[in-house]
Amino acid sequence: MIVLNEIKYAEDVIANGKIDKKPSSTISLLAKYYKQHQKKSNKETFDEINIFMQNNYPFYNKIKWENSILGIIDKSDKYKLREIDSIEITEKELETIKSLNNERKERLLFTMLCIAKTFNKTSEINNGWLNTDINEIYKCARVSVKQANEKYLIVHEFIKLGLLECSNKNTNLNLRVAFIDNESPVVLDIITLEELGYEYMNYRNKARFCRCTVCDKLIKVKRNENRLYCTEHSNKNKIDYKMSTCVDCGKQIMITNLKNTKTCRCEECQHEETNKQVRENMKKYRDKSKCYNSNEKANSDFC
């Protein structure tokens, strides 16, 4: 996933304990954040990431992850943390897109344009190139195809029209958006790169959309529907386990039943605690019976 403002995104990841499907992507983002933004040393960065993973990644094992995390930290200075507020789309660019006269293709080209302009903002020498996987572009543009080859044939069409260019190397699938025009007046500001297809449809008033109040992502809604959150930020988002910390030894514990609010110890500590309680109860019981017996005895003596 391409993120415009990686600082904001990293802070969100830390606050909410979000881990990507590929944990290494999250680690890479955090490494860049701690080293470049927080100016922490390699060791401090490792410690921060280690704590983050311990708290949020089930079955995290420091020893097994150590080398990978250190490797990622070593490379984290290579790419600068992206901090872009918005991508400006100009009038002429939108006109070029509109000229395709096909909504699916327009969405796709618009998505490519936005991603290329993001990369241009990240690197001055980028010159319109994008190396994003074509499947991710289609997903982001909300364009689906019936046959796999159709995906590439549409790109071929764009190349033939001179809207895109491809590299000379046989196996290099990078594409260059050839119609970027920064001179023309800005007519649209893109603040998030998620759902670029919807962004275009929203701009063209092709459907009704709401923006998630947490992440600014566009959500397609029915005519009378109003939503405040996207799927990710709504309460419906289900997970089948939760992590907690043992109140006695501090070990991370995994709880499979989400309704379980009682478990606060790991198995070993809970076992000890139960034994302790049993002992205390027994002691209380014995003291009570001792007291009772002695009273009884005293009574009988008295008698």
Place this chain on the structure above:
Amino acid sequence: MSKNITLQRYIYKIHSSRIIRENYNINMTLQEAKDNDEVIGISESQIIRYIDYLNGVDNASEQIYDIKIKLKKLKKSTNIIKTKPIIKELYSKLDDLIFKKDFINIVIDKDSDYEKLCKHGFSINNVSYHRLLGTPNGVKHNTIVFVNETLHPSIVKFIDNGRDITKAFIPAKLEAYKALVCSSSTPVSMPNGVAVIRDCNTVFNDTYIKLDDTNSSDPEEDIVVNGEVHLDNSDGYGMAMPELMLRWGKELGEDFVLPGAVIRNSFLKGAVCAVDFRKFCHDHGINIIKDVWGNWQNIDEIELVLTESMLKLWDSYSSIDDYLENCNKNHYTFAITKNAENELENQRVSNYQFLQSYEFTDDDIDELIAPTVDEINDIMSNNYIKTILYSKGIGLNDKNIKYSLDGSVFSAMIINPESQKDPYVQSLINSMISKRIDRAKIGVLNIPANYSLVLGDPYALCQSMCGLEVTGLLKAHQVYCKYWIDKGVSKIATFRAPMTSHNNIRVLDVVSTDEMAEFYKYITTPTIFNAWDMCTSALNGMDCDGDCVINTSCETLIRCTKELPAIECIQRKAEKIVPTDEDMMKSNIKSFGNAVGSVTNKVTGMFNVRAGFEKDSEEYKVLDHRIRCGQLFQQNAIDKTKGIDAKPMPTEWYSWQATIIKDEDDEETIEKKMFDRKIVSEKKPYFMKYIYPASKAEYDKYIKDTQIKCLYKFGITLNELLESDKRTDEQNKFVDVYKRRTPLGMNACVINRICWKIENMFDIKLNTNKKEFDYSIYKNSTLYDEKTYSQILLIYKEYQKKLKDFKYESSMVKNESYDKQVEEYVMNSEFKKKCYLVCPNEDILCNIIIDMCYSKSNESKKFVWDMVGDVIIKNMLLKNDYVITYPTLDDDGEIEFHGEKFKMKEICLKEVFDEDDSIE
């Protein structure tokens, strides 16, 4: 050869970088180490037994066995409240016995780490460790053995075994000799009399190719016609009286005279074969023999004859009595690592190394692959009986059927054929079929062959021992192997890995005379090589210290084998010194890494390049020479591990970069570089994508990316472009670059041709037929509570995560790595233990796991079979009243498989299982 099953012990295996990061002091529990994958299984060896002795542990194996029996019984008990703490305690006792904290393996990540660890020292759980040695195999993988510092002096004394420590040695060789104490072995009784004799050396004339890289990086190749050859025909083997081999056999649980065995003792490594050498001596009127120290020994008081090449440090002792006395003092015993079996198998599989040097026609290939293709078709026929025969082997009978009923899904199919409807069984069968197809693509083809222990001619050794003229019973190009004699085969082709060129293949005459039949009568399965030809050199420097060869009677292979002279490579020797600890350390560092595999792969690449040239061309001839030199560079790579400075393969042979023309190059250099560039072997051949997952991924990505780019650029598919005869210049350039830049070699070398044939034959997608399956056939009638269920669920979640990681890590390494199999075994044992600690009753646990995984289609069924497969088999047997039906060999049978006929046979195993008290 059958390897003796020894008990697995666990030790730490930790990376040096981790120890240094933790400031040379690690504190962790055994469980944490297991979770970190820092515990590995090793087999029992002399050193482990000695550490047990030092720790006052008597009969560790028996104690472990007893605990396992107790655990097995306790798991059957329904009184789980009572058994739970006992099981926990027993598991902890088992851990104490199995886990050896005094012996650890350290993986050296950087050379400097090694020095730091040795100088600084380090401790784990407050136990300090000291460097002991590097085993040859360990050093190849940058792994060094460290031991508890307090035990170190005793262990060093034990390993040195009273040898003369002032004697000079090549450090790496001494290290390898010392490391013999780490060989997996089973102790056996002391022979009644041991003698060490001189080796049996013969001299004869033969024609061979001499390779010498002393003067240039490109080895000089000379053909020596009828040159004098000196051969040590007894290199690494000795003889044992049949009664000793029978006694040792019984001690190992066999009921026959061991035809041959690979033995170990202090500084002793080699094979022995069963020969009545006393009778030979008596027949020749000899009663005494001279041993290697010049002492005379009475032959009637000798039960075991060793040779000087077996007892590596014989000259560090004054006599055999001195050696044996030291062995006794230091608690050494004779031990067996593996022994020759009583019968040899009828079928083996070839591999690409054996086949790649042949010049097969298409018909030859069809003939060669036919048995394998038939086998694949058989297992694809949806016949569950054939699936059983493939998975369990064709030799099922009343005696061994009980042992075949392990905790696998295929055992379930024998008991109840209904289990073939289990979607997991179907997916396993599919995966088994795909694996077999993929193996066939890399030249793993069924051939009539067997794997046999190698011996020299013991008759010649007896003659040499008695001081008689050495003639032997076998002449040049002859071989004795009872299996082939009984089959009436007169010619066999012999292979030994690793091999590179066609010169490494030998076709030999199988012979037998009455004298041979009588003298070799106990050597029923090993192969006896004659003392009068260069077979050992041809088979890539084979010796007799436990080496094995593959012998085949495959007609296609024998017909297509050309008789080529053996290759003799120049031998180098390192300097002998009295090595200190530091010398040993330096020698280890020099030996780190293993280049033999990489040299072999480069040579395989050369076969692929060679296939692109005409036979008479200069390029073909030069590549032929380079292929032959592969043996020399393999030898050099092995020498490197012995600490010898040997030359590596010239870079221009396998790297395109080395052929880049520089400004200062003269015309001659430019011409040579241009030539080298044409024949550079930098790509693995296409078929290797089925061996190396990384090569497959690279190739698949290349093809996919090119296909996409073709659609981007030209709007047509790659196939359309390749088939088009009206291509533009740009399209021609695209196609040209596509062909040149393929990451794998696509020339028509033999194995690529086999691979493509199999690909075309089995270009299918295997689907699972969704049938209704009632998984209650696996269950028993016990009930369980929700709490235990949720506790097991937690373990299952952890298992899933670990399995995912394990699969990912496995996908990075070469397919079917043995280490990965051991790792998976250790992982499963650990999860099994976790499950039983939560739920000590096997029946309850079985039902919980089955319900957990079989009630939902997307849950892992592997967990079920890994954890409670044995319980399921028990449940199914109970439900069937122990009556099962299995396929067995029968000439009148109606089921055909592997060219043999089978019949279904019913048997009741109730009595067998009632008696059963064996451990898993």
